[in-house]
Amino acid sequence: NAKFSLVYAQGCLLNDLDVPGFSRLQVLRNYLPQVQKELKICEAKTDKSSINEPPEVELKDLPSHLEYAFLEGDDKFPVIISNDLSDEEKTALITVLKSHKRAIALKLSDIKGIDPEFCTHKILMEDDFEPAVQHQRRVNPKIYDVIKKEVLKLLDAELIYPISDSPWASPVHCVPKKGGYNVVKNKENELIPTRLVTEWRVCIDYRKLNEATRKDHFPLPLLFYR
Incomplete structure (x- = not known):
């Protein structure tokens, strides 16, 4: 439990502490209160599934079919x-x-994926590849807010996690996205679906990584080829 984890962490820290001229009891008296201030008991994050609590979804107008x-x-x-x-x-x-x-x-x-402690995906690289660190391109404030919102949303859902020492870094950019149907009425009072570009799709430029990736000679066929 949380209390056992806290005591275990304190014990690990104290085992690595070697202060000449001081007994273990003196170290405990002086050091343990400071450790207790730094270590905090955090509650486990539990996201309720949509099965248990369905979220409120905005229903838009649909075409007649x-x-x-x-x-x-x-x-x-x-x-x-x-x-x-x-x-x-x-x-x-x-x-x-x-x-x-x-x-x-x-x-x-x-969206529940496979636990990384159980299995992780590995990209097979060419033998002579060189890692590429590409800097992020400058974007206008509007696009920056879109990217920031999307990244925070993925972080909150634990679909991505930060890595500070990766040998690879690819830039992020946005492309126009068709924001669904906008249903309007024509002269005959019929509902006609029209599409408007009202949203942005956040993408990552993986061209450098794709060049270094080992090619698959027998890829799975696309669905519409069957």
Whole structure:
């Protein structure tokens, strides 16, 4: 538990402490209060899953061929399905989605990867590669705020973590992103979906890393090639 971890950490620090002319008791009396000030008991971070507490999601207008369906109650866990399905097909589809609700991520913290202590991904490099440290390009204040917000969001979800001594460093940049559909009415009072570039996608320039990566001669085929 937390108290045992605190005492264990204190013991490790004191075992490495060697003060000539002082007994262990004198060291404990003088040093232990200072260690207790520096070491704090922190509560474990527990992110509640969307399964237990579905987040509030803003529902936007959909084109006429799409509609919302809810996997929990009348207003929780929304999914988008086709409007052309029959009642039996909709019921069967919603039943399948409900049984696999944990596979649907409504927020970043719902995406659970493999524990790095169990397994980590390794990139195979060429024998004669040289690590490249590329400096971050200057961006305007608007793009800087977008990058900062995205990085903080990924850090909070523990999908990324900082590394200060990596031999590789790739710059971050933003590209325009289609911000979904904006449904408007035409002269015949019909809802017409239109797309507007209202958002930005944060990307990383991995060209230097790709050049040093060992080529895969038998890559997996893309889905639409099957």
